[in-house]
Amino acid sequence: MVVLSSLQHFPSFADVRSGLTHKTRQCIWYLPGKQRYCMVRTEASKIDLILELTSQLDDRKSCTLRILSEIAELSCCALHHRNRIWATGLAKSLAHQWQQGLQSDLSETAFESAGAVKVECEHSPRCDTAEGNEETEKKLELVAFSPHIPFEGDTLRSTLLSQIESTASKIGSVYAFTYLDSAFDGMIKIGYTSRSIDLRMDEWADCGHGPPHLLKSFSNVRYPERVEFLTHLQLVKDWHAMRWCKYHERSHIEWFKTSVSAVSQVVQAWISWIERANPYDRRGNLKPFWRGIIDFLSEYEITITAELMVQIQEIEDGTVSVASFIDDELLRKERLDLERVCVKQEEN
Known part of the structure; x- marks a missing residue:
């Protein structure tokens, strides 16, 4: 059982607000066991969003508790604690605590302008709305997804x-599944295992959403964990997190709002590239040729994809010509001119 932080451990809203001038603001989640705050930094983009939300507190029509609750979430790191503070209800409790602090610091008139009195607000599972929405709120919080942003270095x-790593599985499987519950419509979980896929599906059934529905599986995959994570990063725009799992007491972040065909195409391409190119040496390091390729693509700001890496390997194999691979008008013109010269020489 994870020991949760108590409200007394969280900083005041004034402290959070004053710290927003620093683009490397630290996560506000307190770790009781280590007696310190989380060391992970809040993303700069989220700090900008917090500042924007903070400015909305002066809008009479805004719902203060909803905004303060969202600020509490965004002030926690996406890597470990943002979904936890939401799922445990601590975001709402902290919002109430912050609101009380604002009330004591401001005059009654100023506080009312910040939205502490009952006001009209958009219906939201995290907003205090009319009575009768409690059941809807509980249902929404049972299965909820939010866009997931990977760690900045990934x-x-x-x-x-x-x-x-030498401990990583050399051979395994990559799989994609969903649950048949309507809450999971359009959402696909992408994972890997070095064990039986059936056993892994049995384990995912513990989450309590019914038996997993296996959509696609790939067996005998070299470096399955690497293939899985490369797939996640290529599908980053579709990446979501299931915010909380009551059984595992944490969020599950490997969900994607996309199609089975898109997942299959990307996974298969990464599998094919690793199989054909054999890009890593026996120590697990990327070979110099592919390091040079990656540096070249980065220098010219060419988007890296599994399909592109496969095409480069095909050029290296000699199965595809460079001219047909590069989408360049000047190259095509030079190629046509060369073909015309060859034709004329044959005619003469």
């Missing part, structure tokens, strides 16, 4: 260049 480039 990119396709950094992952490809990173060493594959």
Whole structure:
């Protein structure tokens, strides 16, 4: 059982607000066991959003508790604690505590302008609305998804260049599944295992959403964990987190709002590239040739994808020509001119 922080451990709203001038603001979640705050920094983009939300507190029509609750969430790191403060209800409790602090600091008139009195607000599962929405709120919080942003250092480039640990599985499976509950419509979980897929599906059934519905599986995959994470990063725009799992007492972040065909295409391409290119040496380091390729693509700001890496390997194999691969008007013109010259020489 994870020991939760108590409200007394969280900073005041004034402290949070004053710290927003620093773009490396620290997560506000307190770790009782370590007697310190989380060391992970809040993303700069989220700090900008917090500042924007803070400015809305002066809007009479805004719902203060909803905004303060969202600020509490965004002030926690996405890596560990943002979903936890939401799921445990601490975000709402902290919002109430902050509101009381604002009430004691401001005059009654100023506080009312900040929205502490009952006002009209948009219906939201995290907003105090009319009575009768409690059941809806509970249902929404049971299964809720939010866009997931990976750790800032996790990119396709950094992952490809990173060493594959010696303890990582050499062979395994990559799978995609969903649950048949309507709350999971359009959502696909992408994972890997070095064990039986059936056993893994049995374990995912523990989450309490019914038996998992296996959509696609790939067996005998080399470096399955690497293939899985590369797939996640390529589908980053579709990446979501299931905010909380009551059984595991944490969020599950490997969900994607996309199609089975899109997942299958990306996974298969990464599998094919690793199988054909054999890009990592026996120590798990990316070979010099592919390091050079990655540096070249980065220098010219060419988007890295599994399909592109497969095409480069096909050029290296000699199965595809460079001219047909590069989408360049000047190259095509030079190629046509060369073909015309060859034709004329044959005619003469």
